Amino acid sequence: MANTKRGEWGSKVGFILAASGSAIGLGNIWRFPYITGANGGGVFLIIYLLCVFLIGFPVMLVELSIGRHGKKNPVGAIKKITPNKTWSLVGYLGVITGIGILSYYLVVAGWTIGYFFKSLTYSLNSVKFSSFVANAPTQGIFFIIFLALTAFVVAGGISEGIEKMTKILMPILFLLMVVLIVRSMTLENSMGGLKFFLIPDFSKVSAKTFIYALGQAFFSLSLGMGAMITYGSYLSDEDNLVSSAFYVVFFDTLIAVMAGFIIFPAIGGAPSKSGPGLVFVVLKDIFIKMPLGELVAVLFFALLAIAALTSTVSLLEVPVSYLIDEKGFSRKKAVFLTSIITLFLGIPSLLSLGAFPPLTNVYKGKGFLDIMDFIFGNISLTVGSFLLCLFVIYVWKFKNAEIEVLKGFKNFKKYSYLWKYAISFLAPVAILIVMLYIIITGESLG
Numbered sequence: 001m002a003n004t005k006r007g008e009w010g011s012k013v014g015f016i017l018a019a020s021g022s023a024i025g026l027g028n029i030w031r032f033p034y035i036t037g038a039n040g041g042g043v044f045l046i047i048y049l050l051c052v053f054l055i056g057f058p059v060m061l062v063e064l065s066i067g068r069h070g071k072k073n074p075v076g077a078i079k080k081i082t083p084n085k086t087w088s089l090v091g092y093l094g095v096i097t098g099i100g101i102l103s104y105y106l107v108v109a110g111w112t113i114g115y116f117f118k119s120l121t122y123s124l125n126s127v128k129f130s131s132f133v134a135n136a137p138t139q140g141i142f143f144i145i146f147l148a149l150t151a152f153v154v155a156g157g158i159s160e161g162i163e164k165m166t167k168i169l170m171p172i173l174f175l176l177m178v179v180l181i182v183r184s185m186t187l188e189n190s191m192g193g194l195k196f197f198l199i200p201d202f203s204k205v206s207a208k209t210f211i212y213a214l215g216q217a218f219f220s221l222s223l224g225m226g227a228m229i230t231y232g233s234y235l236s237d238e239d240n241l242v243s244s245a246f247y248v249v250f251f252d253t254l255i256a257v258m259a260g261f262i263i264f265p266a267i268g269g270a271p272s273k274s275g276p277g278l279v280f281v282v283l284k285d286i287f288i289k290m291p292l293g294e295l296v297a298v299l300f301f302a303l304l305a306i307a308a309l310t311s312t313v314s315l316l317e318v319p320v321s322y323l324i325d326e327k328g329f330s331r332k333k334a335v336f337l338t339s340i341i342t343l344f345l346g347i348p349s350l351l352s353l354g355a356f357p358p359l360t361n362v363y364k365g366k367g368f369l370d371i372m373d374f375i376f377g378n379i380s381l382t383v384g385s386f387l388l389c390l391f392v393i394y395v396w397k398f399k400n401a402e403i404e405v406l407k408g409f410k411n412f413k414k415y416s417y418l419w420k421y422a423i424s425f426l427a428p429v430a431i432l433i434v435m436l437y438i439i440i441t442g443e444s445l446g
């Protein structure tokens with residue numbers, strides 16, 4: 001299809017693997033378990049699943065259809081539909097959000113390499129999470145290593161770089177997780193953790209449960225900032241957008257739930273504390289008490305690093321493809337510039353876990369990294385998804401979006417009313433309620 005200069009996915013499988021690679025990341029394995037742990041376990045899981053399938057899936061289809069229609073980065077794809085400059089802002093929001101998320105995501109990604117090396121050198125035993133994350137020079141080195149890896153893959157171009165990598169890495173990731181589930185489920189007390197994760201306690205539901213479930217759904221599915229617009233832009237007109245979206249949503253959710261099956265049985269009950277350190281603190285303790293624990297730890301942190309890399313690649317791809325398509329940059333130059341900006345923006349997050357105490361407690365006990373996560377990883381994605389739904393309904397018009405989906409799925413007419421209902425009513429109204437709640441109560445971080 002036409003645009004050979006930009007490249008296209010070698011196959012539909014290539015797209016599904018790469019888009020799943022974007023979706024599956026620290027969001028599933030690091031963020032999902034600790035947010036589930038902090039929001040009541042089983043009941044959060046149910047609400048999360050509803051958010052994913054009733055809101056996330058339709059929004060995923062919104063992004064893929066805009067992307068394939070525009071065959072461009074988010075800003076360009078929106079400009080192709082309307083000359084109205086105001087709507088381009090949604091695209092810019094995505095470009096900025098990509099860099100914003102990347103700046104702190106790389107900090108956590110750096111921990112995965114740090115823990116990987118510790119396990120590899122049989123020194124996991126001696127790691128103390130709080131001292132490890134407070135050590136600025138080591139943190140800085142791991143951050144830069146991860147940024148460099150990401151830049152290297154993105155600079156390699158779309159099909160060669162991303163596709164080849166995910167084709168090999170995603171199946172390995174899946175197999176490693178199956179091994180870890182078996183390991184974790186055969187530990188003592190695993191039932192207690194399983195109960196916490198699967199049996200809902202409805203007394204734990206509050207408005208916050210919904211805010212976090214919705215935000216987590218967008219974050220985990222890489223929605224609301226144009227990552228899926230960008231990936232969708234490399235799909236061909238023959239591809240079925242509905243089944244592509246479904247596969248990605250399904251795999252992403254499967255991996256998150258699998259991560260739950262690794263982490264909660266290993267904890268053995270409700271986590272006593274559930275914050276950004278959960279996976280690192282709790283699992284380390286369990287690994288060192290386990291037979292062959294160091295080996296399992298090597299596998300686990302390798303897996304986490306792999307999952308994170310396929311996500312950081314997609315976060316960087318958004319601003320990079322914007323600079324290429326709209327500003328005429330070469331790919332290498334675009335990668336270089338965005339990496340430098342990310343590096344500087346990442347410094348305060350990097351220093352916020354003890355290295356520089358004023359950044360550790362910035363607002364209501366939250367550190368700089370948590371605040372970046374809340375602003376970019378939650379609010380910005382939620383607002384972005386909301387605006388993209390409105391954009392399709394009021395600007396592009398539903399019938400045009402429908403025509404786009406019909407190109408590769410002739411039977412879509414039968415189901416399109418469901419999509420229309422979801423993106424014109426369900427998703428925007430749910431998001432609006434959540435946003436109003438945050439604005440009115442100010443209850444957000446936590």
Ligand code: PHE
Binds near residue numbers: 022223314
């Ligand atoms: N979905 C990724 C994860 O779960 C994070 C991400 C968010 C990637 C937004 C791209 C865009 O780790």
